[in-house]
Amino acid sequence: MSDIDVQAVDDIDAPTGVDAPDYVLYGGKGGVGKTTCAAATALASARDGTATLVVSTDPAHSLSDTLETEIPATPTRIREDTPLYAAEIDPEEAVGEGPLGMEEDALGGLGGMLGGEGGPLGEGDGTGPVGGDDGLLGGSMPGADEAAAMRLLLDYVDDPRFDRVVVDTAPTGHTLRLLELPETMDSMVGKILQLRERFSGMMGNLTGMFGGDDEDVDPEAGIEDLRELSERIEHLRGILRDPSKTDFRIVMVPEELSVVESERLLGQLREFGIPVGTIVVNRVMQDPSEVLGYDVDIAGPNHDDCDFCARRWEVQQGALARAQDLFRGHEVRRVPLFAEEVHGERLLAVVAACLD
16 A cells, blocks of 8 residues: 555544434444544544543553543543543452442441351352352452443433543453343342341341441441442433434454454344444445545555455455345444554544544
8 A cells, every 4th residue: 555645634524523322332342443433433523512421441441542642530521622521441440449339338248248258158269159259249250340330331321511422342242241231230239139128137146146246237228329229220221222322333344253243243232122223344445535435635455556455355345245234224334444543633533434
């Protein structure tokens, strides 16, 4: 490919605003360009004055690099000319605060008894009847990083500062575990509430049997927080399943394995009831002018003189044809492969134009 001429990039009519619901989630396997798409969408969304938050739950934290600015762990405005906010969730730090966002002993002693660290039924070794490595609510329980991300999203979805939230999710496996959490956490909270009510009358005797202090047990501590959490989880689940409010966009590359992975993800999202409105095929070896539908002075692949380009394009066309067939009924958008890394507002504006 020839060197890219970026002078004309500044002249591209970057989208002002986006035609999307209030919540846009980009998902797919690692390395397909989810962060690029999320950043481009958020920038375009904020250009018409829509207060937009772009959130990354990917531990790789590449959103800062893509937007060329340091992004903190809490929502912060990162542009003066547009209402664009950003946050990169640090799962380990968030888990340290407690995966469910409750006080350390919001269960009034029941948490330890369910196999938590130092609890009589678990001793923090994963042998308790309910707990994982550190019990039911231990910081290292399976999926704790996704629980932390979900807890923060519970805060962001109703934050009055934002009219739209764009989420750059972690790779596919983590995303699915994240999307399972409303069901998992709701079920867990329900069981905790049942256990609290069942054991509230005998908590003192039980803790006394295991050497606890009766004065430290408050049967009602934290129960209202648990009920509130359950209601918030139900609220989030309703948002994720409402196509008028949420669009989960699958990002893939035009390769056979990526098509298979995306088909599997689409099926799993259907099982969760999560609406998928858009499929983004990224890094297509097609001239940017063809993708955009108008001439633009950005270098594209030379299929005539570059044998490698021609052969890769032939392979990609087969994958594209299959994707078009598999994803009928969905908006399929193409984003070309650029000659340089996509970061900064100039090339992100081109990506936004392709997604528009």
